[in-house]
Amino acid sequence: MPRIDVDVKLDFKDVLFRPKRSSLKSRSEVDLRRTFTFRNSKQSYHGIPIIAANMDTTGTFEMAQVLSKDGGCSCPGDVAKAFGAGADFVMLGGMLAGHDQCAGEVIEKNGRKVKLFYGMSSDTAMKKHVGGVAEYRASEGRTVEVPYRGDVEATIRDILGGLRSTCTYVGAAKLKELSRRTTFIRVTQQASHMFT
Template structure:
């Protein structure tokens, strides 16, 4: 929030990058002053994201490689440039800032974006904000306890069917 206030005074846009896992996180980032959000890992696993779909113990996953991963830097020079390592010739000297792994397969990106936009609209409604600009101006953050956070999520029940907008953590 403090960074966003200073950036606004100087006309510098703020991008929330990293740690976003839900539409609620997007709403909080925008409410705190972000002008945009990065959705890399949230969209990983969709049909449109790079990587092969693989089957592991009967479940589908999509291979995932962050832009700062060693594999990405080895394969593409622009990835090295992005992390200020464009002049590094020896692969053993690269310092990765990302990982390679797999994420659950999620299907078409359209379905994910529909849920994210819907969740953002719900959050804006809770705040009485008809626009993103109003969300930035009118939002108020309230600190809650760990117990309050647990109470805010499903509890005392075994989830038997995943919801398209909620994943068990």
Template structure:
């Protein structure tokens, strides 16, 4: 037994300190970044925000909408490959912002290779593969990543989720991973911390894992914990190269599910991929040896996702002007975090 007495921080525990700025307008801030990746010898240019690979938000309509902003959508692993081919064929912008998802079972491997084979027959080259498991500390994840890297040496390989430096380094050095996905239990519809007592506050996880990944030439995605646009800015300020969110993109026209009307308000359903809802849908129920680690919620209907994206990007641009960062890339070196007891005035909440 061991106790780490260092206090770990979440996005809600800090604010960014304002600094002198030479920027005259939010419009001067450059949000696009260009990345070159360690193992794949591939590159990508765009705004490094990613829609989570949850089946309520990681959809083809979402991919089409986010591609207009050069934002990535991580498609859920149950996506219909024929629908995807029809959606992305002859549109390089959509292809460039697509991410395929997979688990690590033999069936997942068969599905992944089948999808890539069918895409390649249509001359569609989706660059990104996301190997996604809730517990990134399993040796089987490393083995699966090695297998993917060997078969697809030029693909940009994402894998996770983890929250500590040693496994970030292991995934990069021995697993051939280009981008490590960081976050355990931080999602809005994730109950892992309640069910297991395992996790780490997201900002501290980002700080630790970004330092580890950058030290070996790789990158990280901060996955989860985003409540408001300012949280994305804090994630970038903490060293995250990409920010992934599900909840921010839920409840839109591009999200799956019908609109539900109750008490003259409109809602859409949003759920975690380890929830009863997801496991009943895809696995025939919750296996006897495990428990649900997600919840199902109703979120207010928000209309087209472009409005939310504009709000997010406007918030990040404003952050950059407050701290003097001319480019999103500069935000970490301009960021000073203040530990706070309270973030906002809640009188009219």
């Protein structure tokens, strides 16, 4: 008989941060930079621990340059929750799709501008890089059209601003302190759909 795990599994949408007393007067007081030394390579990284996912359309050198300058998630709140739950790095794919720094052309369809977005396990990527899907495997990703979003700077500013706001809510002056100062509250609904 198969084993069924019945423990409750929580997702980003299932929790909110519980605010705490904070001595921070401004979001500008929050330091988002971290330093890591990797165990096997002994190399160090110093910066904001957000990286572009290895996807053909977002994992570009142009995107890496923008991220190094400034700095699974779908909004800035998800990024903050991941760090609050103890993540060392956060990978972004879909949040960065559709920007100027992403590979691919801007296509106009039905009067709106879009870009193609696909992961490296998608049918599109496998056809482009290895001539197709091997007969022993299946395509695990999708190819979707995402709205063209211009320069990525505004999106990065939203993500980092949300992260700084979260740190001020719980009194974390440094990103490294966020997980120690985080208490999550379980919720059933955290978004108002009144104006959507």
